[in-house]
Amino acid sequence: MLPIIQEITSMSEAHSPLPARRVALRQLASLALAGSAGSLLAACSREGGDNKAAAAKSPEAPAVISKAGEKVEFRYPDNPTFDLVYLADQLGYFDGTNTRPKYIGKVAAPQIIPLTGTGEIDFGSRMVPLVISAVASGADIKVVAAGNKTLQDAPHMKYFVRKDSGIRAPKDLEGKTIGINSFGACAEFVTKTFLRQKGVDVTKINFVVIPDDQAEQTLATGNTDLAIIHAPFSGRADHADKLVRLWSDFDLDGGLGGMQPYSAHGKFIREHPESVKDVVTALAKAANWVNEHPEDARQLVSKRINLQLEFVDRYAYVDNLVVTEPPIQYYIDVLEAEGKLAKGKVAAKDIYTNAFNPYAQDRAAAKA
16 A cells, blocks of 8 residues: 555545645645654555455345436535544545535534434434434434433533532522523533432423533533533643533443444435445544544544644544443333333334444454
């Protein structure tokens, strides 16, 4: 394989007519020249195996096959966040495929799964409980790739209060207002589960929706008493003089509730199975690259969302983005306990498929 600098230059010249893409690739080349070239080679040398035969035999694989060589665009939000679709695009992992993202503009976080469930966008990345609820209500949607994972030094979300608030323990939150980025997802359910375990009456807490990029300021001005902020914006709150971090979601549940997967609309899956494989493969390559080059990834995200580098929190991703059942079952159990889901209505196997992930197929073949 060519060295990473030559590979990036080649991809830029051969596959990237857009000036913005060339700029992004030159930025990455600059990062590599600064000292990452050797390690980048290891990440970009991974190649997913051919999954056609495995997908054809899988009962979860779609029946409709796209025409050979068909150019397929998948509709995706263009949001200011740390996201593998944008990174895969910048890194050139869609080059050499017939599949490309078509960014449709900013989409509010609470609308991503509903719009994916109705097919108005083709892929969406939001938390597992939202997908479970959508499936339970009859939406045509399925998780096709795992997403980020929570580590102690790379949590999915962090909990902040004002230093002068007097809030230091879970019980102190009764009668207070908590800012979350949406209802029905991790910030609500992971928090309520934890607080109940600590003897807190959550009915005495006021939960309000505040976007992550506004949560720090809303807390600092006293409009909320606790802010739950997701990466990458949580890093800025860590540096705020008036705020202090109480916990992360790793402290609350060891990270079990921190996976944010990628889901696709059923019609797109059935009509464009090779494109789904292209997307999942590109995302898995990008995820593995981020895990191996977290600082380079932070630099790319910093430029994308126009956030000072020291404020950009890192992400960690599930290896190869292979979906496992425990993070899904966790939220099924939580939703049932919250009375949001009838017991037994949804099984974990109804929510996801690894049929389009070549790494999962390779692992299954090795076990066989």
